[in-house]
Every structure is written in C-alpha cells, then in structure tokens.
Amino acid sequence: MNEKPDTIEWDGIEKRKSLRSMAESMVAGVSPDDIKAQPNEILLHELLVHKVELEMQNEELRKAHLNMEEARDRYWHLYEFAPVGYITVTREAMISQINLTACSMLNANRSKIINRRFPNCIIPSAQNHWHRMFLNIMQQVENDRHTFDLEMLRDDGTTFYAHLDCLKLSIEDGSPLLRISITDISKLKQAEADLSIAAIVFESKEPMMVTDAENKILRVNQAFTKNTGYAMSEVVGQKPSFLKSGNHQYDFYNAMWESIHQTGHWEGGIWNKRKNGEIYSEWLRITAVKNESGDVTNFVGIFSNSTNAE
Incomplete structure (x- = not known):
C-alpha cells in the first residue's frame, strides 16, 4: 500500500504495526541490502523509517486535532444559538x-x-x-x-x-x-387566552358567524342556529348568501363589501331569510380580521334585532 491514509486510529498494537509497515514502504527505495548492509546503514534505515513514522503520526494527530476543533466549534454554535x-x-x-x-x-x-x-x-x-x-x-x-x-x-x-x-x-x-x-x-x-375570551364572546346571546377569507362559513354559534333555524352542520363550508331575502339589490351588497375592503368594517340594517322561509329584519356588523402581515384571514358577523332594515 503506497498511499498515506486520511486518518489512522491509535488504539492498539495492530494499528501501530500498520503504521510501521506504511513507513517502511515509503522508504523502500532506500532500504539497504539485507546481505551487504553494514550496521551503520541498517541503523540509518531504521532511523529513517522511524522519522517517517513520526511524521505520519504527527500529521494524523494534527488532523485529529483540527477535527476536534471543528467539532467543538459546531457544538458551540449549536449550543449557544439553539432556538431554545x-x-x-x-x-x-x-x-x-x-x-x-x-x-x-x-x-x-x-x-x-x-x-x-x-x-x-x-x-x-x-x-x-x-x-x-x-x-x-x-x-x-x-x-x-x-x-x-x-x-x-x-x-x-x-x-x-x-x-x-x-x-x-x-x-x-x-x-x-x-x-x-x-x-x-x-x-x-396569549393565543390561548384570546381563544378563551373569544369562546365566551362567541357563545353570547347575539347570533354570530365566522368565515374564512373567501367568505366560507367556519363556525356559527347557538344563537345563530336559534335565530335562523340552520344547524352548524348545514352551513359550515357554505357562503352566507343562503340568508338573502331578495329584498336588496346588487348595489346594496356591492357597497357593503366595498366598505369592508376599504375600512375593514360595515354595519347596517338588512333583511334576511330564515330556514322556514320567513323574512325578517336585523342589524348586521361585519369586521375583517387581519394577520400581522395585514392580510385578511377571517370575517366576523354579529347579528342583532332591528326594525330599521333598508
């Protein structure tokens, strides 16, 4: 074997013998003839082999030291700048x-x-x-x-x-x-506290509806079910358009959503229709909920009794 290995383990006699063998192979070209060699030539050869062996050992120790330093630095960064x-x-x-x-x-x-x-x-x-x-x-x-x-x-x-x-x-x-x-x-x-407060508010006596950014219903409360006759299972995933009474023109809804998109809020009287077909008036407040980036994530609608629907 004529190539020096990248790493050598120093734990045992066999490893040391292997290192000796590699060192001898590296100075094979200057090895004295076993028959004609003089004692001083044999000694010189042994010293040369030992010198090469030490150089190899020092190189491997240097690499091992560098590897240890790199591992230490990696551990230091992982420890010091961990997310916890x-x-x-x-x-x-x-x-x-x-x-x-x-x-x-x-x-x-x-x-x-x-x-x-x-x-x-x-x-x-x-x-x-x-x-x-x-x-x-x-x-x-x-x-x-x-x-x-x-x-x-x-x-x-x-x-x-x-x-x-x-x-x-x-x-x-x-x-x-x-x-x-x-x-x-x-x-x-904080989120848990907000959810707890929201749950208390959501189960208030006023009918409430929460939709996603696409205006598809995510949740309604018991007051909404009692007021409209629609169970949550019937309306989740639907748009609130099933409540339309037919008493308002397109311009009414267009102005409503224009206000919501511009100001994040709208409120006013509206005529809606219950599940049994009954048309009734109520006051509706719609609020757009936004995330930290300013994007709308939800719409919240709160209904209350009114006799002043347009």
Missing part, C-alpha cells in the same frame, strides 16, 4: 451554565447570571411551584424528563411564559445537575 434556551442548575439551584439564547430570554449578561439562584429568574408567585418540582426531580432515582410551564422574570422586570423541559444528570463525582431547556411560549399563552 439551555440552563444547567446545580443541586443548590445555582446556575452553572447558560447559553446565549437563554441569556437573551432573560435579558441578562452571562457574567451576571452565572452563579445566580435559578428561582430568582421566576416570578415570586410561581417560586413555590418551582421548588416543589425541583425537589421532586432531584430526589428521584430515575432520571426521567419533567416538563411544566412557569412565568419567568427578566432582568428588566418584564415577564414571559416559559415551557421548561428538565432532565437530571450526574457528573463524574456523582453530584446531580439539572439540565433545563426553556421555550418562550408567551405567544401561545
């Missing part, structure tokens, strides 16, 4: 390690947060819950994962909701550590 925060807590609940993501979440410099008690990063009203969870995790024999949500405290006094994923670890001396991954779930909590 990583914090390591000692058995005394002191922060011993923290990545940049977690520092950003807490709005704190790493130098100021290392050796800080982790409970100090939690709002006072949630600290008892943390203490109970921490003691329970650290006292368990099995290193099971534990997850729970807490409201955490930033250095500037603001707060955020966090999902904590905790795993107990043990270092060489047997001391337990707690590795915590932190995900900011503030937007999720």
Whole structure:
C-alpha cells in the first residue's frame, strides 16, 4: 500500500504495526541490502523509517486535532444559538451554565447570571411551584424528563411564559445537575387566552358567524342556529348568501363589501331569510380580521334585532 491514509486510529498494537509497515514502504527505495548492509546503514534505515513514522503520526494527530476543533466549534454554535434556551442548575439551584439564547430570554449578561439562584429568574408567585418540582426531580432515582410551564422574570422586570423541559444528570463525582431547556411560549399563552375570551364572546346571546377569507362559513354559534333555524352542520363550508331575502339589490351588497375592503368594517340594517322561509329584519356588523402581515384571514358577523332594515 503506497498511499498515506486520511486518518489512522491509535488504539492498539495492530494499528501501530500498520503504521510501521506504511513507513517502511515509503522508504523502500532506500532500504539497504539485507546481505551487504553494514550496521551503520541498517541503523540509518531504521532511523529513517522511524522519522517517517513520526511524521505520519504527527500529521494524523494534527488532523485529529483540527477535527476536534471543528467539532467543538459546531457544538458551540449549536449550543449557544439553539432556538431554545439551555440552563444547567446545580443541586443548590445555582446556575452553572447558560447559553446565549437563554441569556437573551432573560435579558441578562452571562457574567451576571452565572452563579445566580435559578428561582430568582421566576416570578415570586410561581417560586413555590418551582421548588416543589425541583425537589421532586432531584430526589428521584430515575432520571426521567419533567416538563411544566412557569412565568419567568427578566432582568428588566418584564415577564414571559416559559415551557421548561428538565432532565437530571450526574457528573463524574456523582453530584446531580439539572439540565433545563426553556421555550418562550408567551405567544401561545396569549393565543390561548384570546381563544378563551373569544369562546365566551362567541357563545353570547347575539347570533354570530365566522368565515374564512373567501367568505366560507367556519363556525356559527347557538344563537345563530336559534335565530335562523340552520344547524352548524348545514352551513359550515357554505357562503352566507343562503340568508338573502331578495329584498336588496346588487348595489346594496356591492357597497357593503366595498366598505369592508376599504375600512375593514360595515354595519347596517338588512333583511334576511330564515330556514322556514320567513323574512325578517336585523342589524348586521361585519369586521375583517387581519394577520400581522395585514392580510385578511377571517370575517366576523354579529347579528342583532332591528326594525330599521333598508
């Protein structure tokens, strides 16, 4: 074998013999004749083989060192800039390690947060819950994962909701550590709160309808069903045009949607038709719901009794 390998493992006699063999093959052209060789020539050959062997070993060690540095750098970037925060807590609940993501979440410099008690990063009203969870995790024999949500405290006094994923670890001396991954779930909590409020409002006494951006019905409430006679299963996926009474001309609906598209809102009296064919008047308020990009995602219609329909 005349080519030098890219990598060589240094764990065993056989590997060392292989390296020796490769070194000898590389200096084969200067090998002394075994019969005529003088002792000094044999010694020179051995020294040359050993020199080549050392050069090969140094090259492989250099490559191994570079690979280790690259792996370390990759791990450093993955750890420091992970999409979640990583914090390591000692058995005394002191922060011993923290990545940049977690520092950003807490709005704190790493130098100021290392050796800080982790409970100090939690709002006072949630600290008892943390203490109970921490003691329970650290006292368990099995290193099971534990997850729970807490409201955490930033250095500037603001707060955020966090999902904590905790795993107990043990270092060489047997001391337990707690590795915590932190995900900011503030937007999720806000969305849940908004949905809860929306659900309460949606089930109000006023008939309500929610459509998608294409004006196809996604949901109606019980008051709508009671008022029109249509069950939710009958109207979901349909456009509200089935409510038209025939009392309004095209210009009426055209002006309605022009107002909605321009201002995001319309309200006025309207004649509609129930499932049983009864025509009745009511007051309708339509609001366009937009996302963060300004695109319309839904339309919400709220109906109320009126005797002033056009």
